[in-house]
Amino acid sequence: MFDGISTQLLLGQVLIGLINGSFYAMLSMGLVIIFGMMHVINFTHGAQYMLGAFCAWLLLNYLGIGYWPSLVLAPFAVALFGIFLERVLLRPLAGLDHLYSLLATYAVALIVEGLVRIQYGSTGLPYDNPIPGGVNLGFMFMPYYRLWVVAFSVVTCVGTWLLIDHTKLGAYLRAANENPQIVQTFGINVPKLMTLTYGFGVGLAGLCGVLAAPIYQVSPSMGSSLMIVVFAVVVIGGMGSIIGAVATGYMLGIVEGLTKVFYPEAASVVIFLFMTVALYLRPQGIFSGREAN
């Protein structure tokens, strides 16, 4: 196809990029949902993703609970932690400058990551692949588990989008985002809605963590290293739009994968390069049409 670069390598990197993109998309979707509803940039998102993976690891190693139950239990536990955080920390800060909630979530991330590191060390812990084997696609060997991750993340993203754009609950959410006072007068408990939103976004991060555990190693820093990329994704996609976050997430995953083929040295900066160009051309974010924040 291109001089000196085999189709095999190209398609292989596109697929690997798609897997990374799945994580970018799911994490940035959670961030955007939380930001859209509460105007909080959740800096704990990375730590909560890491906690999801650690929960799965702990369940397996201490209670013998395997991957499939963990896929439900671990995000639920992380979501509960999120709800606790929202009630004791974020709600009292809600009326203040957004900077305070941002820094508070960052402080929590520091504490959580530090404590996990003290308990389990900084080296990664392995997590067994629940779906061994793979399929030969002709141009590369594709492990089944990675296919499962991509499929699962697409379903989750589409499902969440449908939930928010096409259900009554989603309508409440969007209405409360526009005008909380009016929604409150209709008898809807807006604070509870916010708590649930935060719990949901955080749960998504936890779910991501469980999905990631068999691919990447379970380590305390797995979240913080991913988060800055995810923040860039959110900025590029436009802060208010779920579709923007998801599409940008997959797109950047693939762009990153392709860069690895053509110019490997630039792979780690290509997302930020992309962000610079996007900011220059469309400062409001490439997918934000109606949102004017």
Place this chain on the structure above:
Amino acid sequence: MRLSLFAALIAVPLLLVAPFYFYSVTLMTILCFVVFACSFNLLLGYSGLLCFGHAMFFGGAAYITGHLLKTTPLSLELAILCGGIFSGLLGLVIGMLAIRRQGIQFAMITLAFSQFVYFIFLQSSFTGGEDGMQAIPRNALFGLFDVSDNSVFYYVVLAVTLVCVFVYYRIVHSPYGEVLKAVRDNQPRVESLGFDPERVKLLAFVLSATMAGIAGGMKATVYQFATLTDASWPISAEVILMTLLGGLGTLTGPIFGAGIIIMLNDYLAGFGEWALISQGVILLVVIVFFRRGFVGELDALARYLRGRRAATATIDANKPVQTV
């Protein structure tokens, strides 16, 4: 302000004799971070711009200063100045892109840019990558004075710091500083008065970046090495913590904040992770309970006491009227 003059008269002699009582490298580290924190407070405290990647200016200048000292016979003060200018230019480019978005979005854009810069430093050959830049010489000051001895160099660092803090003080108390605070408090109104808020903010961003660069260049000459850590995200977070702990938008806050955090880091250095955890806990406590920070709370307390005395005075003045 008479009070600040009084404080300066006490502080300067103390700073002059400090190296006889404390380890001079620790003192110099504190001074570098005082400049860095002041530069950050100029941005967040006085302009309301939260830059989440200030380490790129700090670390970037450290590399540039180090590189110039290693490869050219440039004298020390010029090398540090060049570091500052480099950061100022970097700030100009990034500021032009980032200032188009506000609030939290601005914070995240600066964070992403700092990561961008970090990767560039990681991959460029002159920085030494993961190993960092070692053995940076301390070329003679003004091409004349030998400053290789730490106890002598302390006074150079002190002088630069005092100049920087004075400049910071002058910026904040200038007409421009007033416009800056006005932009922070009510941007549309400033715009209606005929100012261009974006340009006002961009200038603040460039000034702050330059000052952060001077701090970084100074740090590179103090330690005689520059590493990726200086440009990394935890340093950006640390400077936020210093400013917030000392008191946002207060003149002396960053000075106290930098001192407290550096000494704490020094003390906790042997405890590994606990240093970071304690930073997180301090940040939480400050945000939840003492949002005005150390100096801000003291200020509020002093104002409260003064207010009460004034209140009792008026009551006293009223007393004879009531008894008559």
